[in-house]
Structure formats: C-alpha cells, structure tokens
Amino acid sequence: MGILNPTKPPCSSLFSTHFLKPTLLLNSKIVRLKPQIHTLYTTTNNNRSRLSVTIITCGKLKTSKEIKNKDKKASGKIILSDSAPPVVSEESGGGGNGEKVPVKTGTGALGFLKRLPRKVLAVLSNLPLAIGEMFAIAVLMALGTLIDQGEAPQFYFQKFPEENPFLGFFTWKWVLTLGFDHMYSSPVFLGMLALLGVSLMACTYTTQIPLAKVARRWNYLHSADAIRKQEFSDNLPRASVQDLGVILMGAGYEVFLKGPSLYAFKGLAGRFSPIGVHLAMLLIMAGATLSATGSFRGSVTVPQGLNFVVGDVLGPSGFLSTPTEAFNTEFHVNRFYMDYYDGGDIKQFHTDLSLFDLNGKEVMRKTISVNDPLRYGGITVYQTDWSISALQVRKNDEGPFNLAMAPLKISGDNKLYGTFLPVGDVNSPNVKGISMLARDLQSIVLYDQEGKFVGVRRPNSKLPIDIDGMKIIIEDAIGSSGLELKTDPGVPVVYAGFGALMLTTCLSYLSHSQIWALQDGTAVTVGGKTNRAKGEFQYEINLLLDKVPEIVESSLPKQSDVASG
Amino acid sequence: MIFLTLEHILTHISFSVVSIVIIIHFLTLLVNEFVGLYDSSEKGMLTTFFCLTGLLITRWIYSGHLPISDLYESLIFLSWIFSIIHMVPYFKKHKNYLSTITAPSTFFTQGFATWGLLTDMNQSKILVPALQSQWLIMHVSMMVSGYAALLCGSLLSAALLVITFRKVIRIVGKNNNLLNDSFPVDEIQYMMEKRNILKNTFFTSSRNYYRFQLIQQLDHWGFRILSIGFLFLTIGILSGAVWANEAWGSYWNWDPKETWAFITWTIFAIYFHTRTNKNLEGLNSAIVASIGFLIIWICYFGVNLLGIGLHSYGSFTLIS
Numbered sequence: 001m002g003i004l005n006p007t008k009p010p011c012s013s014l015f016s017t018h019f020l021k022p023t024l025l026l027n028s029k030i031v032r033l034k035p036q037i038h039t040l041y042t043t044t045n046n047n048r049s050r051l052s053v054t055i056i057t058c059g060k061l062k063t064s065k066e067i068k069n070k071d072k073k074a075s076g077k078i079i080l081s082d083s084a085p086p087v088v089s090e091e092s093g094g095g096g097n098g099e100k101v102p103v104k105t106g107t108g109a110l111g112f113l114k115r116l117p118r119k120v121l122a123v124l125s126n127l128p129l130a131i132g133e134m135f136a137i138a139v140l141m142a143l144g145t146l147i148d149q150g151e152a153p154q155f156y157f158q159k160f161p162e163e164n165p166f167l168g169f170f171t172w173k174w175v176l177t178l179g180f181d182h183m184y185s186s187p188v189f190l191g192m193l194a195l196l197g198v199s200l201m202a203c204t205y206t207t208q209i210p211l212a213k214v215a216r217r218w219n220y221l222h223s224a225d226a227i228r229k230q231e232f233s234d235n236l237p238r239a240s241v242q243d244l245g246v247i248l249m250g251a252g253y254e255v256f257l258k259g260p261s262l263y264a265f266k267g268l269a270g271r272f273s274p275i276g277v278h279l280a281m282l283l284i285m286a287g288a289t290l291s292a293t294g295s296f297r298g299s300v301t302v303p304q305g306l307n308f309v310v311g312d313v314l315g316p317s318g319f320l321s322t323p324t325e326a327f328n329t330e331f332h333v334n335r336f337y338m339d340y341y342d343g344g345d346i347k348q349f350h351t352d353l354s355l356f357d358l359n360g361k362e363v364m365r366k367t368i369s370v371n372d373p374l375r376y377g378g379i380t381v382y383q384t385d386w387s388i389s390a391l392q393v394r395k396n397d398e399g400p401f402n403l404a405m406a407p408l409k410i411s412g413d414n415k416l417y418g419t420f421l422p423v424g425d426v427n428s429p430n431v432k433g434i435s436m437l438a439r440d441l442q443s444i445v446l447y448d449q450e451g452k453f454v455g456v457r458r459p460n461s462k463l464p465i466d467i468d469g470m471k472i473i474i475e476d477a478i479g480s481s482g483l484e485l486k487t488d489p490g491v492p493v494v495y496a497g498f499g500a501l502m503l504t505t506c507l508s509y510l511s512h513s514q515i516w517a518l519q520d521g522t523a524v525t526v527g528g529k530t531n532r533a534k535g536e537f538q539y540e541i542n543l544l545l546d547k548v549p550e551i552v553e554s555s556l557p558k559q560s561d562v563a564s565g
Numbered sequence: 566m567i568f569l570t571l572e573h574i575l576t577h578i579s580f581s582v583v584s585i586v587i588i589i590h591f592l593t594l595l596v597n598e599f600v601g602l603y604d605s606s607e608k609g610m611l612t613t614f615f616c617l618t619g620l621l622i623t624r625w626i627y628s629g630h631l632p633i634s635d636l637y638e639s640l641i642f643l644s645w646i647f648s649i650i651h652m653v654p655y656f657k658k659h660k661n662y663l664s665t666i667t668a669p670s671t672f673f674t675q676g677f678a679t680w681g682l683l684t685d686m687n688q689s690k691i692l693v694p695a696l697q698s699q700w701l702i703m704h705v706s707m708m709v710s711g712y713a714a715l716l717c718g719s720l721l722s723a724a725l726l727v728i729t730f731r732k733v734i735r736i737v738g739k740n741n742n743l744l745n746d747s748f749p750v751d752e753i754q755y756m757m758e759k760r761n762i763l764k765n766t767f768f769t770s771s772r773n774y775y776r777f778q779l780i781q782q783l784d785h786w787g788f789r790i791l792s793i794g795f796l797f798l799t800i801g802i803l804s805g806a807v808w809a810n811e812a813w814g815s816y817w818n819w820d821p822k823e824t825w826a827f828i829t830w831t832i833f834a835i836y837f838h839t840r841t842n843k844n845l846e847g848l849n850s851a852i853v854a855s856i857g858f859l860i861i862w863i864c865y866f867g868v869n870l871l872g873i874g875l876h877s878y879g880s881f882t883l884i885s
Contacts, residue, residue, distance in 0.1 A: 127838060127841070127842050128842075130838065131835050131838055131839065134831050134834060134838070135831075137831060138828045138831040138832060138835075141824050141827060141831075142825075142828055144824060145821040145825065145868075149819075183819075184819045297814075346694065347692075348694045348697060369694070370694035370695050370697070370812060371695065371698040372811075373811060373814075382812075382813070384813070484814040486814055486815070488815075491810065491816065494806075494816060495807070498803045498806065498807065501799060502799060502800055502803055505795070505796050505799045508792070508796075509792055509796055532788075532792070533789065534785055535782070535786070535789075
C-alpha cells in the first residue's frame with residue numbers, strides 16, 4: 001500500500017498509524033468514553049473501528065490524573081451509551097453527535113434539531129463539496145472574462161441572439177437572468193463564494209483543528225512491529241537509541257526519550273499551516289466583504305488651478321458606507337505636469353495637491369503620481385489619468401485667450417486633443433480658423449485655415465508663429481489631472497489576510513516528519529513518516545542513520561562512548 | 566549598439582546550445598551506450614543558463630529597468646527560470662525526471678520568444694507610468710517563476726497520466742539507471758512497442774513494480790514542484806494586489822489577467838485538496854494538474870493575445 005499510495009494524506013496516515021498501535025492498551029472503559037470526545041473525525045473517515053482505536057492511543061498519552069478524571073466521567077457516560085446504543089449505531093458513521101446528544105436522543109424531534117447543526121457541519125466540511133465549489137467558482141470567473149461585462153442589455157441581445165444560441169442553449173436570457181453581465185457581483189457568484197467561505201469554516205473546525213491536535217501530541221510506539229509498519233523503517237543491529245537521539249537533535253528534530261522508546265519530530269508548523277491558510281482566506285474574504293459594503297469611490301478630472309470637495313466626488317458602494325469628517329476636505333490642484341523620456345514619450349505625470357479643511361486652512365500638501373498616492377483621513381487619492389483642458393493663446397498680442405481642448409478619438413492608446421481658433425466672422429456658416437492639436441503638454445501642432453501644416457510650438461517657448469499674417473503665441477497648455485478617490489475600510493483586514501496567507505503558504509511547504517525508535521536488545525528499530533517531502537525524507541534519514549555509531553560490545557547498548565563510529 | 570550585438574550573440578548561443586542539448590537527450594535515449602553524453606548535456610544546460618543570465622543582464626543595463634516588462638522579456642525570463650529549475654537537482658545530485666521536462670520547455674519558450682511572430686516585440690520599450698514601481702520586480706518575477714514551476718509540475722502530472730493509461734510498459738531489462746534517467750513519454754511508448762514481443766507473464770510483476778515506482782516518483786516530484794509553484798503564484802498574486810492598490814486604486818479589479826491568475830490559483834488549490842483525500846489522490850490530482858497546464862497558458866498567453874484589460878502591457882498582435 002505504501003508503494004501504491006506514496007503520498008498518503010495526513011488524515012488517513014494518522015489513522016492508520018494509530019490503528020497499528022499495540023492492543024494491550026485497549027481498555028474497554030476508555031473505548032466507550034472516547035468516541036464522544038473525538039467523534040469529529042468521522043466526518044473524514046467512516047471507519048469506526050479505526051476511529052475508536054485512534055482515540056484510545058490518544059487517551060493513553062494523557063497523564064494519569066486526566067485518565068482518572070475521565071474514568072469518573074466514563075462511569076456516567078457508559079450508562080448513557082448503553083441506554084441508547086441503537087441511536088449511536090444508526091447515526092451515519094457514528095456521526096457528529098457531541099457529548100450532550102446521547103442524553104437528548106430519547107426526546108425525538110428536539111434531539112434531531114440539536115443534531116442538525118452537526119449534520120450541516122458534516123455536509124459542509126465534505127471535501128468533494130468544497131472541491132466542487134472551487135471548481136464552480138473557477139468556471140464562473142472564466143465565464144466572466146469570456147462574456148463582456150457591464151454592457152447595456154441591447155449588447156447581449158445581439159451577442160447571444162435567441163435564434164442562434166451559443167452551444168445550442170446559451171442565449172441572452174441566461175446572461176441577464178443569472179446576472180452574468182455583471183458576473184463578479186452577481187448573486188450566483190457571490191453565493192458561491194459565501195458557500196465556499198462557510199465550507200472553509202466548517203472544514204477548519206471539524207477536520208483540521210482536531211487533526212492538528214492529534215499531531216501535536218508526541219507519542220511513543222512500544223512495539224517494533226508498529227514501527228516497522230511506518231512508511232519508512234530500518235533496523236540498526238548494534239546501536240543505541242540515545243546516539244540516534246543525539247544525531248536527530250543535531251539534524252533539527254525535537255527528540256523525546258523514555259526508556260527504550262524514542263519519538264522525534266520536525267516541522268510541526270507544516271502540520272498547522274493549512275489551518276492558517278484557511279483562516280487567512282477567511283480573513284481576506286471578510287476584508288473583501290467589508291470593502292464591498294463599506295467603501296466610497298469616485299473619480300474626477302480637475303484642470304490645473306481648480307478645486308473640488310471630496311464629498312462631492314465620492315459615492316457610496318454599500319449599506320455600511322458612512323461618510324467621515326474628512327469628506328469636507330477641499331482639494332486644490334496647484335499644478336499638473338508630466339515627465340517625458342528623451343524620445344518624447346510620457347514617463348510619468350504628477351499632480352501637486354493642497355488639502356484645505358472647512359476653515360480654509362491647508363492641512364496637507366503632496367505631489368502625487370502614478371504609483372504614489374496620497375492618503376489623508378482614510379481617503380486615498382490616486383493619479384490615474386490626465387487630459388488637456390485648455391490652451392492659453394495670444395493672437396496679435398491680444399489676450400491671452402483660453403481655448404478649451406476637446407479629446408479627439410483615434411484608435412490605440414495614444415491621446416489626441418484639439419482646439420480651434422476661429423478667424424474672421426465667427427457667426428458666418430462656414431467659419432474658418434486655425435486648428436491646434438496636441439498629444440501631450442510638450443508640443444502643439446498648428447494648422448492654418450486650409451488645413452495645411454504650419455509648425456510646432458512648445459508652450460513655454462514664447463516663440464510666435466506667423467499664420468496668414470497673424471502672430472500666434474502659445475502661452476501655456478493647461479493639463480487636467482485625472483484623480484481617483486476612495487475610502488476602503490477593508491484594506492487593513494485584506495492586507496492582514498495577505499500577509500497571513502503568504503506566511504502560511506510558505507510554512508505549508510515544510511514537512512511534518514515524525515520518527516519513532518525502539519531499543520530491542522542491541523538492535524534499534526527505526527521508523528518514520530512525513531506528510532510532504534517523502535523522497536527527501538528517506539534520503540535524509542538514510543544519511544542520519546549512517547552516522548549512528550555501531551556498538552562493538554554488543555551486550556551493552558547504552559555504552560555509546562565505546563562506539564567505533 | 567554594442568549591447569544589441571551582445572544580446573544577439575547571447576540569444577543565438579543559448580538557443581543553439583539548448584537545441585544541441587535536446588538532440589543529445591534524444592540520442593542518449595535511443596542509443597544507450599552514450600552514457601557520457603548525459604553529462605555533456607548537463608554542461609550544455611549550464612551554458613544556456615549563463616547565456617540567458619548574460620542576456621537578461623545586458624537588457625537590464627541598456628534599458629535601465631528590470632527586463633520583465635513585456636512578453637518577449639518575460640518569455641526569456643521564463644526560460645531562464647526553466648534552466649534554473651533544471652539545474653537545481655543537478656547540483657543537489659538528485660537525479661529526477663524534471664530535466665526531461667525543463668530542457669524542452671527552455672527550448673520551446675526560447676524558440677517562441679526568438680522566432681517569427683514576435684520579431685518586432687524584442688525591441689526594448691519604455692516603461693509606462695503604471696509600471697514604474699518597486700513592485701514590478703517582485704510581482705512579475707514571482708508570477709513568472711510560479712508559472713515555470715507550475716508548468717513543470719503539471720507536465721510531470723500529464724506524464725503520470727499517460728504512463729498510467731498505458732496497459733503495458735517496458736522497463737524490464739533496463740536497470741534503475743534508466744529509471745532515474747530522464748526520457749520523454751513518447752520514448753517509453755516507442756520502446757514499449759518495440760519490445761512488446763518479449764512480453765511475458767513472468768515479468769509482469771516486476772514490470773508493474775517499476776511502473777509503480779515510476780508513477781510514484783512522478784507523483785511525488787510533481788507534488789513538490791507544484792507546491793513551490795503554488796507558493797510563488799500566491800506571493801505573485803498578492804504582491805500584484807498590493808501593487809494594484811497603489812497604482813490603480815483597488816486591490817482587485819477583476820481584470821481578465823487577474824481573474825485568470827486567480828482561476829489558475831483555484832485549480833491548483835483543488836489539486837492540493839484532491840491530494841488530501843485518499844479516494845481522489847493520484848490519478849484525479851494528476852488530471853486536475855493537467856487541466857492546470859492549459860489554464861496557465863490561457864492566463865499567460867490567451868489574455869495577452871486578446872490585449873484586453875489593465876494588463877495590456879504584454880499584449881501583442883499576430884498580424885502586425
């Protein structure tokens with residue numbers, strides 16, 4: 001079996017090892033008592049007989065005082081379980097009935113209600129269900145990228161027509177009824193996520209935590225047979241278990257010795273970290289929920305020199321969104337400017353912002369740019385976009401006039417803005433004039449009344465250009481800053497979840513390795529198992545065992561000092 | 566100019582060397598006597614690694630930013646990671662099956678990056694404002710490393726599937742040397758057919774033993790490399806989210822690339838969960854990992870091909 005299933009899951013290998021423990025520990029009192037404490041295992045393993053044995057060995061590890069206490073309890077419990085044995089056996093797999101349940105079973109419906117949460121828990125923590133949920137979420141997300149999101153209904157009528165359904169059945173009705181036009185906020189998707197969240201909690205509570213509790217206990221194996229049945233086992237003919245212990249300690253193991261028995265383990269964090277991963281996921285989910293229900297968002301395009309009030313821009317996203325004092329802050333765009341590469345491409349854009357409170361006092365000033373947002377009183381201001389709002393133009397030393405720039409649509413990512421300076425009679429039906437185009441704040445391209453190219457001017461050069469006898473000076477190009485504002489109370493929670501997830505995922509790479517050894521005369525039987533790095537574990541153990549000194553005087557196993565190495 | 570020439574030379578050297586390595590791999594498979602060639606193929610991969618390192622450093626120096634800002638560069642980076650993955654077991658004296666996967670992967674990613682449709686892509690470009698962040702290094706290197714490791718792991722799983730579904734496999738008569746050595750799945754099939762005549766019930770048990778050992782090894786190494794890949798992918802996605810919260814104003818935008826990265830993550834999360842359940846282990850987890858292989862390519866290329874969403878920096882058009 002070891003060969004066929006090289007990577008036994010932690011849960012089943014745990015059970016199988018404990019199952020192999022010596023039967024001399026069997027104690028009828030504890031057998032009956034224990035299932036009620038550890039019944040939660042049954043959600044993952046239906047084998048009842050294994051289950052009970054597992055529990056016995058766990059019990060054995062407890063101090064004698066504890067066991068005494070248990071015995072006291074047991075006297076009462078045994079009667080209970082005797083009084084209602086059919087209930088226990090009829091319950092699916094011995095089921096998740098807690099300690100109180102057997103008492104109540106006699107009372108019928110009430111007992112069922114008491115058991116219901118446990119049953120629900122058992123269903124939710126079912127692994128195939130969780131896998132199904134994850135798969136469904138993956139499929140829904142993929143659909144969300146395939147179907148264009150956030151379009152008007154007409155778009156879907158055209159794209160998924162009823163006459164010619166996609167795959168024979170998929171029409172716009174499906175899209176609109178299920179809310180797939182806004183997949184990531186559709187009830188189906190959110191419901192699936194919520195279900196996954198609940199499954200995560202149920203699984204952590206009913207499966208992972210009990211498993212980890214068992215793993216934390218250090219326990220000796222008292223029979224060579226049990227040790228030999230581990231995934232890895234070896235026999236050292238002339239050696240002492242103390243030497244082995246020292247070598248294992250040197251290799252980073254925690255070693256426990258009791259008489260002829262040795263138990264050592266390493267990488268316990270690897271056993272606990274999956275719980276941490278689940279909890280981190282829950283934390284992220286909670287944070288995301290908080291973000292979705294409690295945040296404000298808004299975007300604004302402000303020309304250089306103008307003001308806006310935060311509260312006017314931000315719009316709430318959910319029912320938990322509550323405005324704060326900082327919403328009265330007024331922002332003033334002192335300056336908007338861009339950096340360019342040598343080739344003329346835009347490198348970065350910046351906005352110099354001043355913040356004023358209600359009394360008109362400046363509370364903060366910062367120059368923001370892409371990747372460098374401003375944070376004030378829970379509000380974050382991002383530089384996301386830019387445009388050109390106006391050109392300041394002097395015509396024949398008149399002015400300056402402010403000419404509003406309009407965005408011209410062209411294909412591709414490049415922006416293009418244009419404006420028009422009328423020449424002659426403005427009220428005539430076909431008014432002619434000078435066209436000015438700009439891709440950025442660096443240079444303005446000018447065309448005359450016939451549409452012929454005249455020249456290029458930099459806004460700050462003050463260099464006049466002569467068009468049909470008119471002297472045009474471009475004084476300045478005024479940019480406007482595209483800002484995005486938000487408040488998001490979920491971010492700290494989500495970040496905490498991110499940190500925890502990274503840490504626990506890293507720790508999950510560790511293997512939890514356990515080694516047992518038993519001195520049997522002059523020989524030492526060594527066995528071990530690990531939950532992840534099986535290949536490396538065997539290699540490592542073989543190396544370590546090679547270092548264990550061989551004892552020459554075979555009758556004295558404990559005199560490791562005379563070992564020959 | 567000197568940088569461009571240097572880059573050209575390095576590209577061609579590394580690509581030629583990796584092609585020779587692949588030929589050597591095939592030769593050692595077909596003709597068993599050339600055992601010595603195996604070592605030279607490892608040296609060849611070492612050469613490839615240094616050439617790619619030189620290539621990346623050259624690009625870094627003359628473009629002034631980390632050379633992982635567009636698709637061409639990320640492909641070169643990917644094949645660099647493949648060559649690292651290839652060499653790790655070599656230095657640890659751990660022979661395993663990864664070299665079968667990593668050498669051709671390096672070959673193909675590099676071939677794709679250097680050839681044909683991406684010729685106009687390999688001009689180093691300027692960095693748009695949103696990419697000018699310290700997070701670029703962390704996010705992209707982690708993502709690409711994650712992809713590389715996950716691709717290797719899922720290919721191992723796919724190999725496991727193919728081997729499992731073969732009725733008979735011919736490994737008898739070959740010693741463990743071959744088992745530890747690497748060979749593509751096609752070769753197994755080829756040899757299997759060639760020696761089918763020798764099929765004998767007497768050998769069946771030992772044949773199955775070796776087959777199980779092979780499957781077990783594939784399963785184990787697939788799991789280990791996928792764990793590393795998953796770790797990198799997690800860190801990559803999370804650092805990307807933190808970066809997005811700095812640059813775009815939200816840590817999650819349901820951008821297509823983001824979404825597909827999350828789908829990839831979910832698929833491999835499913836893989837690890839199937840492994841905790843005894844009934845689903847082995848074959849099922851291998852199927853999931855093989856699906857993951859497709860998903861990674863959709864995430865890495867498919868989304869770029871469409872050029873949609875916020876991650877359009879790496880986009881390319883087939884007709885250009």
